[in-house]
Amino acid sequence: MQGFLKSEFFFNYRRSASAIIGSALMLVFAVYVAFGPWLVAQNPHDIASLELLDSFKPPAWLEGGDPRYLLGTDGQGRDMLASIVYGARISVMIGVTAMLCSCLIGTLLGLLAGFYRGVIDSFIMRVADIQLSFPSILIALFLMSAVGTGIDKVLIALTAVGWVVYARTVRGSTLSEIEKEYVQAARVAGLPDRKIILKHVLPNVLTPLIVIATIQVGTFVLIEASLSFLGVGVPITQPSLGLLVKNGFDVLFSGLWWTSAFPGLAIMMLVFGINLFGDFLRDELNPRLK
């Protein structure tokens, strides 16, 4: 800990306003994920706890607002703040889980492609090339339209579009790593391929993935929100932030702006925080810029 506080990384972090703002925003959402249900008075997914009389209350500071509902309520009398906290948990968990799955699968395929070259390599890389020539959102939209709504299906769709970037990066670094002496030494020592790949190559190709993974969580949150907004993402029983915006869209023209404005604002702050921090990480971890 003492070492970290004195490190160059921490020194730069303290001097970077964007890194501090970014990590603060991320912290807020991390707290939502960890302690969400204890932070808000209402469980918006529990219909029994809702008061229909309190439906469509404007935010507390406006005329007709109710101090119990800071950001107003939706058509079922759900507290928007509570909905956002619960929705953010779903959004963040989908983003992080899909990122971990993509990272795992992509890294593995990248290692195999870079280590064994040949047919495996060309096959994986051709698939990656074809996939990269199509926008992620379109691939995800198409997959979701084929399989229907559900958190598990969103995770599969996101992983299907997310693995490519890891596979390409890891393959590139693996190709240069296996030329190095330590890998040749491990081969001469007679280590099995599995050990060389996991114990020697893997740790040396991980650094660039940190930045990719950070930013990807933000991208995934946005893609998931778009899918849910279009009605092909999460089911209505587990509304993410994107689905909350969609629900708000249906009543926007009646002037009930708060039911869509605040969930969207939450998406924006979450993704902006991730991107700010990711940008800082990129500058710190990219040796070329130093």
Added chain:
Amino acid sequence: MLGYLTKRLIQMTIVLWVVSVIVFMMMSFTGDPVFMVVPIDATDAEIAQARRILGLDQSLLVQYVKFLTSIFEGDFGRSYVFRQPALELILQRMPATIEMVLVAMAFAVIVSIPLGVYAGAHPDSRISKTIMAGSLFGISLPGFWVGMMLIYLLAVQWGWFPSSGRGDTVEVFGLRLSLLTTDGWHHIILPAFTLSLATTAIILRITRAGMMEVGRQDYMKFARAKGVAPRDVLFRHGLKNSLIPVVTIFGLQIGDLIAFATITETIFSWPGMGKLLIDSIYRADRPVIVVYLMLVALIFVVINFLVDLLYTLIDPRITLK
């Protein structure tokens, strides 16, 4: 050059074939489209007959071969909902989408290139830092939400712009265009602006990165030393040499814009092919989805090819093999 063209053509055909297999396979998993055609009270015999007419009673392989041969005959199937050839349906709506994408692209380029060049030329200035933070903000915005908020504020509350639709169109060579009428422009500004935000931010960042890279080169110093005007140094010597990544991203962004147009069109009820796709997904109108995806795949493949050709024009050192 000829060898390169042949190779690319073969590659493009393979990509399109792979896409057709995937699209066909995935579509076969989606809900049973028979129920889209038959009335709710249809008897089992009627359902079986409808299935036979649609060719859905045969094995997947037979269906795929049929699908492929009919594509080569120029028959892309009929929409279950509109009872019209699916291709015709999409082509009718394509000009609206292309218009929106082009206007969004124009917005993005006009805003992003000058800002990107400035931020790259003065990386440490306060204005540049604000520009960069702004671009990061632009990437973080959920486009559909921005569109909704613009509709609420500028259309519903203040009434400056219409909230939906395409406005008056003029028919030119059989295409319905809205860019030739003031009413059309009035309608296109909000959706095109919404669509352009992310692209603006991305092109800006690439331009800046390119300019910073170029700024370290000796020919930039030399141009300055021989007294070329600062603006000419930036745009003629700097920007021109940092264009390669910008053009690549530009090409990729057209694809992204077409993809994101599905969402923007849905919000603004813009009668383009993106909204048609979303509606067709809701209605399980399989032929329309398939044709849309095949057509979009073709567009993307052609754009990527054109981008590669553009490289040689921008940088004569690059040769195509």
